[in-house]
Amino acid sequence: MQDIRIKDLPPPHGGKLVERVVRDPQMAWKLMEKCSAVYDIKPTLHYKTGAPIRNVYREIMSVCYGFFSPVEGSMTKAELESVLDRRRLLSGWVFPYPILFDISEEDFKKLGVGPGDWLLLRLKGEPFAILEIEEVYEIDPFDVATRTFGTPEKNPEVVKVPFDDKHTGYVIYKSFNKIILAGKYTIINEPKIRPPFDRFWYPPKKAREEFKRRGWTTVIAHQTRNVPHTGHEALMKMAAYIGDIKPCDGIVVNAIIGAKRIGDFPDEAIVEAHEMLHLAGYIKPERHMVTFTLWDMRYGNPIESLLHAVIRQNMGISWHMFGRDHAALGEYYDIYATQILWSKGIPSFGFDAPPYAVPGGFYIRPQNIAEFWYCPKCKEFAYSENCNHKGIYSRYSGSFIRGLLNEGLTPPPEIYRPEVYKVVVKWWKEFGYPFNNEKYLREREERLEVDLPHMDMPEHLKKKIS
Template identity: 70%
Template structure:
């Protein structure tokens, strides 16, 4: 065997967290006599619009996407994350994750450390939270600033102060004051509704799927967008990394969560990626679209850290990062993520890249620039190799074209992908997420639950 062969990394923290009870009788016994609480969405602190649902975090924690995190964080853990981006067990992690409730709900519940709380979702028992500590967020605005940073404290990559136009900042600013900290366990497995059900590959299942397909090396493509041909070329060409041969598999992992108006519907995103392989542009044997539940924080380098953790846990050997990774607005340097993965960002606690610090990550970054159409080469060309003037592709430009009812040329969007957009456009009466979609989505969520 060649010494250059790359092996699949262990999960972050050394083992997969799996906190899902599948035996209904055992689950019933576990919750007998316990107080219960109906999970509520986090509402925007000014507008009241849903900006987060903690159920998505509970799912991602209990199915191991966020390993080694096991629950809602204690105060000391949150403080350490804000200072050093590390958990109390030393492993790196970018964001505070908490189960927050109002003072009124806390009083009404009357629970404390040592109590088990049953968390209901859509009126059915869903998970339990074994409370170890109760603490308070005294100043959510300060928490939001500390979570993302400031131009003064993080001059390497933060360009503008975060504010209420940043959806991730708003999530932390909108948290309720009482945090119930402790481990979560899912006691009633939710069932994903179509089309999400066929894209659900939690880490154990994705690792088994990679084995089944003979994928030793797998590169992840992060998405929250319908793919255009520029994305497709990024996926295909980034996969030429690997070891002695290109990566065996391309994992597309779509972040499914609360939407912003103007985004594509999640249904179109996942089926759009599937259309790429159904159309043969990347053959299905090499391509697997999947989902993870998470309300995006849009933290660019910090978000990339979480993405690295999720995809390492899923079994990927490589992660592709492009320009403005998981970004919104101009808060961060366009290349902040690539700076983190090549040099580190000392002010965030990374004097070296996250792969080169103790208790760091093993997934390998594959930093990419851009693909766009070159009229001289008459093909999609890479910005770092093509010497001609190229026609830049942007998702926003494409959205405008779609909204005006103009089918994008095949060279920038595959007709199979466009058909998926139109399919869901007909279903929702709109090609993108509008207010109705956003509100309904947060009411219906992606899952249903059976009686326990």
């Protein structure tokens, strides 16, 4: 008889985990000696307001620690076109987003680099990574932004209205510099993750080691950019009933940490609020792990779900929860666009079948969930496909909850666990504001999520700085 138990974690996307982090200082020095120029990483600024909306260092971290395997660096022109046209790398593996190192014309001229040169990238004034320049080319940021997210004409299955400047992800690509330096990244000075993020740092290799240590072979991922309300908690618990001969061993929350839109919760509150679910006993810590990935969220709903699959499969996760409005913002996409993708595919985005059923696709499987709401008659956080008490149940809405906080009202326990609300208050006290505002985003961009140990540089590079 066939044994239906799942005994191993899924393989990394692309077959092998990328790990491009040099931890030997002598090797780092040798690599720096090959560099011909130094560049201090700058945040991407909103093309109209000048507010920081992205920092490429987060992408470098996610590439080098293997979250984005098999991607190894900034994409070449051919790779970019392949991703935009059919959401595939040139190797054929599914990948949704352009990963690019963009630079202003002025900076490019100052550097005087070209294909074949190595560029030392500094962060917070210290050596951080190396970019092996393979190609230099120009993009039209508007074109990249439009093709990344789709249009109602070209992607009528799920795109409802044209993207505009109210969409954070669209604006990120629109604000890119025109010049792209393509090539592999290597981190040569491993950053220290700052608290409170440090205890949630599980890059794919380490996540897989931790799962093995815990004896987990069946793991389900929960994507988050939010403080969890009771509906999220119900979703996590219920979705985890999938498994083999028993429910999943582990529930892994993977928070997306980076610049986000004004009005979202600060990342510090997000990770600690999720952690509070196990500290306060709502999910046993033996079954629950909070982790994060550095990425300036693009809010690309079905497109973003593909990146989530890449990240979480690389971490060793077998299933992924996809709810309504997954990683969405506004009404640009159908609210079930991600579930459409993961149940039958979206041909106009290059998927005639679901992403787990196409060549170069995923081992990770979707767990498409409709909705949880609070039903006083069921006396539970009820699943929408079960509960039939129309007019009695109340639907959750993150925006509604943020509105309550804005008005100074305490969300009732039917919405937030009291301990989760108190985590929000803790960071509200710290930052003087419960949500991301311009001040928080500006200060956050200076602080980042990492500190860099001091590292000396070869003389020829020091001269380049002065």
